[in-house]
Each structure stands twice: as structure tokens, then as C-alpha cells.
Amino acid sequence: MTTRAESTFTSENSETTPREWTGGSMARTRWLKEFTGDLEGASVVEAIMLQVEPAPGGEAGAIYVGVERFECSLHGRKGSFLLTHNATSLGEETGGEWAIVPGSGRDELTGISGHGEILPDHHFVLEYTLP
Secondary structure, eight states, X not given: OOEEXXXXXXXXXXXXXXXXXXXXXXXXXXXXXXXXXXXXXXXXXXXXEEEEOOOTTSOOEEEEEEEEEEEEEETTEEEEEEEEEEEEXXXXXXXXXXXXXXXXXXXXXXXXXXXXXXXXXXXXXEEEEOO
């Protein structure tokens, strides 16, 4: 059975290593996050962020890809797991998604699988299954 979890988070950038090139920039970043809601706990994100300057008459684009490690309680079950996630933006349009890394669940979250969506204003939805 699939269960839906909704939470909000705060984040703090703890490290950024920038690199620039003609037409854009890239940064390796590390974020610390705190979660409240159906998922309660903390995570660490390691991500690569790319920003592209707009072409004449075009819009600026951006993307990031990352890996996130959670230490949390998910609907009362305690443990840890990994997520991969990515997000893109072009002008005002944004979107993001994440997926639980298979086999990464530990303790009461062993065997977890699922995927989710990153929403504006630091909200997320996670659809998951546990054995």
C-alpha cells in the first residue's frame, strides 16, 4: 500500500564552491535541512547547481541534481534513507522531483521505496511504500 507524506522544511546553505564560465555558472553546494510534518527530522544535501544566462530574447534556465540523506521519523517510523532529486526552472516555470534510492532504508525504514515532488515554498510530497 502506498502512503502519502507531506512536510515542510527549512534549509541552511553550509558550503558553496562556485565555478563560472561564459554563458552560465555552476556551484557544488551542501545544505542542511530540518523537516516538520509527516516526515520529522534532518537531512544533508550534496548538489550540483547550474545556471544558464538567457539567450537573446530568451529566458534564464537552471537545474540542480542532488543526493540527500535523511535521519528522520516518517509517520512515526524511525530510521534513515537516501533520495536523489532534481529540479529545473525556465523563467517563472519550475518543477522538481525526487526518488528514494533502492536499498537505502535503515532501521524501521528498511525496504522503503517511493518518489515525490518538490513544491514551492519549501513543501514536499512523498509517496512511499514500506514492507
